[in-house]
Amino acid sequence: MSHLAPEPEFEQAYKELAFTLENSTLFQKNPEYRTALKVASIPERVIQFRVVWEDDAGNLQANRGYRVQFNSALGPYKGGLRLHPSVNLSILKFLGFEQIFKNALTGLMMGGGKGGSDFDPKGKSDAEIRRFCESFMRELSRHIGADTDVPAGDIGVGGREIGYMFGAYRRERNKFEGVLTGKGLNWGGSLIRPEATGYGLVYYVGHMLELAGAGTYEGKRVAISGSGNVAQYAALKCIELGATVVSLSDSKGALVAADDGFVTVEDIEAIMQLKAKRQSLAEYTPKGKLQYIDGARPWVHVGQVDIALPCATQNEVSQEEALALVANGTRFIAEGSNMGCTLEAIEVFEKERREKKGEAIWYAPGKAANCGGVAVSGLEMSQNSQRLAWTKDEVDQKLKDIMKNAFDLGLNTAKAYVESTEGELPSLVAGSNIAGFVKVAEAMRDHGDWW
Known part of the structure; x- marks a missing residue:
């Protein structure tokens, strides 16, 4: 891929997944999955845009905004928005790629994506952050929706930023829908989401x-x-x-x-x-x-x-x-x-x-x-769809069940595809990688994304 710009973080994430698949019996038993890996490693869509906003001194500031819509085979794109000076396409592709298989392990209907900007919220006033978030969402709102792409928070994006972005989306699109997760509890958020x-x-x-x-x-x-x-x-x-x-x-x-x-x-x-x-x-x-x-x-x-x-x-x-x-x-x-x-x-x-x-x-x-965070984001999406709010205990129990299922899935998949010797603990990294990949690859094949 010498014609492409270097993407060290994404290449690392890809190599980690590919290495564990190669060192299992998966490709021996199912050689066609090599084609699925080749297709799944390319995002379905990458959106890059400029974000222009005004600081408190009245000066124009410009940042880069991104959304990597990586894979929607299991559901709407789902993954956080990161605001940090280090943000670039390589980091967001790595995070989006990981998110595909993480979301698959939750058992919920969620695809994988990631986004954000090289904007640094540190040292900024509330008014500056509000103006940035509104400008960012004016462009992002064209590409997301409750059944298309549901971002969440990540580094630099907490409840305040989600609130500003949600308000901007609601005004821009004239819709009140579960388009973001990590919302305030009195306007669609879920208990246990911060935890x-x-x-x-x-x-x-x-x-x-x-x-x-x-x-x-x-x-x-x-x-x-x-x-x-x-x-x-x-x-x-x-x-x-x-x-x-x-x-x-x-x-x-x-x-x-x-x-x-x-x-x-x-x-x-x-x-x-x-x-x-x-x-x-x-x-x-x-x-x-x-x-x-x-x-x-x-x-x-x-x-x-x-x-x-x-x-x-x-x-x-x-x-x-x-x-x-x-x-x-x-x-x-x-x-x-x-x-x-x-x-x-x-x-x-x-x-x-x-x-x-x-x-x-x-x-x-x-x-x-760490799939518990996005799992409860998925539960927030469910509550929004039903116009209901579950109790703290209900959400916590569902979280416990999801984590147990993710553990068991990785464990049992490792036993099925990774050769081991007597007394050896199963490889959770291999088992989790294979389990998430197979689930996504099968859905992609059913949809005709590869053949």
Whole structure:
């Protein structure tokens, strides 16, 4: 593909999927699936547009807006909008590609897509963010709809931004419909949606603990990266279930437990307020035995932990950090972030799993472990279609069921397609990749997208 511009993040996501498919028996049993992979790796549609808005000083500002509508074989395109200076087509294609198979694992009727802009919301006033969101949605509104494409939030897009975008869509299209998820509770949002990715991650790892004979979260030490929505609620749920959380982080540095210290509920609540103001962890003064390490990620600083949950951004666990986690006795690692581990880190974990059998570290990919967020977005779409609102307990139970099904699907598919030896834990990364891919490929074949 030398005639195409380099897309390193997308190429990494593609290679990770293709590698696991090649190293299973899938293509041996179904060689025609190679054609499906070739077709599925090309987005159905890529939309790029300019976003012109006015800052508070009256100056014209211009940004690039994107929507990658990757695959609609299982339902309307579904995936978040990211506002961050790093946003480019490669990152959005990687996220959209992952989203296809993640959404397939939820069992809900959702295709895969992703979008956003290189706009940086940090340091902007409410009025500037409103003006940007309205300009962004004026163009995006032509290409989305409740039965076509239903975006959600992602990095830089929370309840405030979703509200501004929804209002702009409603005025522009003269429709009140479930075109965005993550909405306010009094105008179509779902209970448990803010908590869903973090809670779902913890529920998923609970099934890993159980199957591996490691008991429950009670007494486990858990290292978490990130300090946004996913990390916050994963940490709160771990603490609720009896675990000790020993780290959080952001792009500036890491907050790590010293001696016998740990992250408390009070710490997390204070950090929530800090992050709502878009401030750094460096500005937080902890009350307990926590130290802030400038410019660091937590993995080599947390010491012995039972569980590691990367919940920040892509490629946040390197090969070196993976080796450090293994050396410190970590038994379970699951991605709350998308593509949180590099390919080299994943190979470290998979090599340990193959060689050390049941005592090895066990890795779960983001497309399975963090699918709870988009799952509850799908449940929000269902509630919008019915003009109903379900209770917190109803949504939470449905989330638990979806995470259990995603775990079982990856597990059983790995057993069916990945050769293993006695006592070896199944490869969740291979099983999840294959299960999601096969479901999408079969729907595409039924629709005549490939033959």
